[in-house]
Amino acid sequence: MQDVRVKICGLTRAADVEAVAEAGASYAGFVFFPKSPRNVSVAQARELAVLAPVGLAKVGLVVNPTDALLDEILAEVPLDIIQLHGAESPERVAEVRARYGLPVMKAVGVAEEADLAKVASYQGVADQILIDAKPPKEADLPGGNGLAFDWRLVAGRRFGKPWMLAGGLTPENVGTAVAMTGVRQVDVSSGVESAPGVKDAGTIRAFVEAARGAKVPPRL
Numbered sequence: 001m002q003d004v005r006v007k008i009c010g011l012t013r014a015a016d017v018e019a020v021a022e023a024g025a026s027y028a029g030f031v032f033f034p035k036s037p038r039n040v041s042v043a044q045a046r047e048l049a050v051l052a053p054v055g056l057a058k059v060g061l062v063v064n065p066t067d068a069l070l071d072e073i074l075a076e077v078p079l080d081i082i083q084l085h086g087a088e089s090p091e092r093v094a095e096v097r098a099r100y101g102l103p104v105m106k107a108v109g110v111a112e113e114a115d116l117a118k119v120a121s122y123q124g125v126a127d128q129i130l131i132d133a134k135p136p137k138e139a140d141l142p143g144g145n146g147l148a149f150d151w152r153l154v155a156g157r158r159f160g161k162p163w164m165l166a167g168g169l170t171p172e173n174v175g176t177a178v179a180m181t182g183v184r185q186v187d188v189s190s191g192v193e194s195a196p197g198v199k200d201a202g203t204i205r206a207f208v209e210a211a212r213g214a215k216v217p218p219r220l
């Protein structure tokens with residue numbers, strides 16, 4: 001049985017990339033969103049991305065990006081995946097994918113069953129779907145809020161494309177989340193931080209260990 005794959009999002013320091021690689025995560029996320037405590041400049045992201053070893057996929061997270069912003073990022077940062085975390089339409093997802101020739105992961109915020117209907121419109125255009133907790137109405141950030149949603153909504157679900165579960169995951173609850181949902185990939189940001197935007201190497205290690213040691217229910 002394959003291990004659960006882990007994405008650690010919002011890396012800002014060289015030591016974070018090192019910790020993520022050493023822990024055995026599969027994806028390292030860099031946030032390009034000025035309001036975020038995890039925001040990195042293009043130059044910073046480049047310095048971090050080049051430290052990632054082969055096998056650690058570098059994900060660039062953007063929110064409703066213009067082509068100009070994506071051009072600027074992709075001219076400098078050797079990304080493997082583009083994560084679209086705003087209100088991008090399926091047409092925009094297809095356009096970004098075609099323009100840059102990179103896989104695109106589209107985030108969909110979920111708070112109730114009805115939110116999952118949106119996933120269908122991205123199945124044909126995105127390479128992966130990130131099922132994340134919907135942010136509270138007053139939130140400054142569309143993601144990275146450390147809030148979970150009701151995992152029963154996605155228990156045993158398949159979405160026609162590989163998917164990842166996010167929102168309020170921690171070393172303590174990720175095993176339950178995997179066992180309950182059957183998801184093969186998980187994403188975390190706040191749950192491995194000692195303060196907003198500050199990753200903690202020990203907690204990253206504990207999270208990856210817990211995720212990889214989780215009991216994944218067999219696919220029916």
Ligand SMILES: O=C(O)c1ccccc1NCC(=O)[C@H](O)[C@H](O)COP(=O)(O)O
Nearest residue numbers: 009036143144145146167168188189190
């Ligand atoms: O993490 C951010 O600061 C962020 C800012 C703007 C858009 C999205 C953002 N994060 C998205 C992610 O992929 C997070 O890892 C995901 O939402 C889970 O976050 P958390 O609940 O804090 O583990």
